[in-house]
Amino acid sequence: MAGGVGVAEVEGRPLLEREWIESARRGDASAFEELVRQYQEIAFRTAYLVVGDADEARDAAQDGFLRAHAALGRFREGAEFRPWLLRIVANAARNRRRSAARRADLAVRAFRDTASGDAAPSPEALLLAEERRDELLAAINRLRPEDRLVIALRWFLELNEEEMAAALDCPRGTVKSRLSRASARLREAIGESGDD
Amino acid sequence: MTDERQLRLEERLLDLGTAIAFPATPPLSALVADRLRQPPRRLWFGRPVGRALLLALVATVLLVGLAAAVGIALGGLRVVFGPAPSPLPSMVAGPGLGEPTTLAEARDSVTFSLRVPRLPGLGDPDLVYLAEPPAGGAVTLLYRERDGFPADPATNVGLIVTQFRADIGPEVFEKLVNSGVRVTPARVGGEDAWWIAGGEHFFFYRDARGNVVDTTLRFAGDTLIWEEGGVTHRVEGAPSLAAAIRVAESLE
Numbered sequence: 421m422a423g424g425v426g427v428a429e430v431e432g433r434p435l436l437e438r439e440w441i442e443s444a445r446r447g448d449a450s451a452f453e454e455l456v457r458q459y460q461e462i463a464f465r466t467a468y469l470v471v472g473d474a475d476e477a478r479d480a481a482q483d484g485f486l487r488a489h490a491a492l493g494r495f496r497e498g499a500e501f502r503p504w505l506l507r508i509v510a511n512a513a514r515n516r517r518r519s520a521a522r523r524a525d526l527a528v529r530a531f532r533d534t535a536s537g538d539a540a541p542s543p544e545a546l547l548l549a550e551e552r553r554d555e556l557l558a559a560i561n562r563l564r565p566e567d568r569l570v571i572a573l574r575w576f577l578e579l580n581e582e583e584m585a586a587a588l589d590c591p592r593g594t595v596k597s598r599l600s601r602a603s604a605r606l607r608e609a610i611g612e613s614g615d616d
Numbered sequence: 617m618t619d620e621r622q623l624r625l626e627e628r629l630l631d632l633g634t635a636i637a638f639p640a641t642p643p644l645s646a647l648v649a650d651r652l653r654q655p656p657r658r659l660w661f662g663r664p665v666g667r668a669l670l671l672a673l674v675a676t677v678l679l680v681g682l683a684a685a686v687g688i689a690l691g692g693l694r695v696v697f698g699p700a701p702s703p704l705p706s707m708v709a710g711p712g713l714g715e716p717t718t719l720a721e722a723r724d725s726v727t728f729s730l731r732v733p734r735l736p737g738l739g740d741p742d743l744v745y746l747a748e749p750p751a752g753g754a755v756t757l758l759y760r761e762r763d764g765f766p767a768d769p770a771t772n773v774g775l776i777v778t779q780f781r782a783d784i785g786p787e788v789f790e791k792l793v794n795s796g797v798r799v800t801p802a803r804v805g806g807e808d809a810w811w812i813a814g815g816e817h818f819f820f821y822r823d824a825r826g827n828v829v830d831t832t833l834r835f836a837g838d839t840l841i842w843e844e845g846g847v848t849h850r851v852e853g854a855p856s857l858a859a860a861i862r863v864a865e866s867l868e
Contacts (some may be wrong), residue, residue, distance in 0.1 A: 453649045460644035474639035478647075485648045487715045491748050515721055527637045553632050560632075575629035576636050607625060 463509045469572045470513035480516045484509030507586035525561040559609040567602035714747025726753035728847045731867040737763045754780035776852040804864040809842030811857045
């Protein structure tokens with residue numbers, strides 16, 4: 421499961437997506453609406469990770485979609501739409517970050533459908549798993565914002581390298597190094613006991 | 617920092633990712649659709665433009681008839697006297713001024729060197745918009761009422777300064793003016809300029825597909841247009857040619 425991010429929907433999307441883009445370019449508002457519907461969650465969550473505030477993220481994602489709409493004519497045919505869009509949305513979010521006073525910590529959902537794993541785990545095992553999650557998330561929340569963002573984009577939104585480069589507005593080549601530096605600092609933060 | 621440790625960490629991160637409590641995604645498709653249905657967004661400070669007024673103006677332009685077009689070529693800009701030769705309704709559905717942004721971001725986004733009027737008393741623009749297309753971007757600076765630049769009662773805008781690259785490839789900018797408009801040659805810092813005064817005029821461009829795209833849809837006051845260093849500039853809303861030139865020559 422990809423946490424509802426939409427990885428599972430990739431199959432069969434490109435053709436439809438291309439049609440939507442083409443129609444939206446010709447001024448078909450409902451086609452653009454479809455594109456927004458398709459990507460609103462990933463766009464909003466990306467913006468949220470950048471600004472750390474739900475209202476700002478909503479406005480940033482909306483700005484991003486409107487900018488994308490205005491720039492559709494420049495979208496290169498055959499290119500991937502998702503990274504193109506995420507770049508615009510993340511930029512819009514970065515522009516808003518200065519006005520967002522505080523950045524909310526990421527939190528874990530109180531109730532989850534199922535725990536990971538095949539067999540039904542014992543209550544003790546569940547509790548332990550919860551604790552380990554909480555501990556890991558607390559460490560992530562303590563990281564520098566840049567490290568937290570890189571880790572969240574990769575592991576919580578499951579963006580690929582191209583999409584991360586777009587969202588971070590950095591060359592593709594530096595995504596790996598940023599991710600590995602952030603991971604190293606996270607491992608440091610959780611200490612030896614965190615992995616053993 | 618063994619690979620195994622990293623792999624275990626990644627497994628834990630993936631697992632954690634399924635449990636993150638993101639705020640509920642707002643209904644962006646509806647929000648965006650709403651915004652797209654309002655073409656000249658935010659040009660009117662705090663007041664939605666009356667669609668009827670807009671349509672009346674389009675009709676006015678259409679009524680001008682099929683007079684032969686007379687052109688003033690100015691970089692990527694063509695001033696056309698006469699009726700709109702292509703379907704006008706698309707002008708109403710155009711993207712307007714673009715997206716609100718900041719001066720810094722606008723500077724970073726365009727392919728030309730953006731300039732800002734430094735006329736004393738003008739201060740910073742109240743709103744900055746970035747539109748793209750046109751290729752290379754177009755930036756519009758909006759000022760509310762300023763000393764010597766009274767606000768237009770219909771739009772609440774005192775002054776508008778717009779810049780975009782003149783060498784805009786297949787896109788051809790056109791300023792549509794009707795026969796009640798006077799066009800006066802002028803000079804801005806040694807460059808040829810035109811002062812378009814005394815009537816309603818539209819400003820739009822044709823994209824590579826030949827579609828007419830409205831860029832501003834303003835029924836602006838009088839307008840000074842000139843090209844400098846490959847960039848077309850417009851100053852709209854100044855109360856006189858002299859005032860417009862003062863704004864134009866203060867750009868830096």
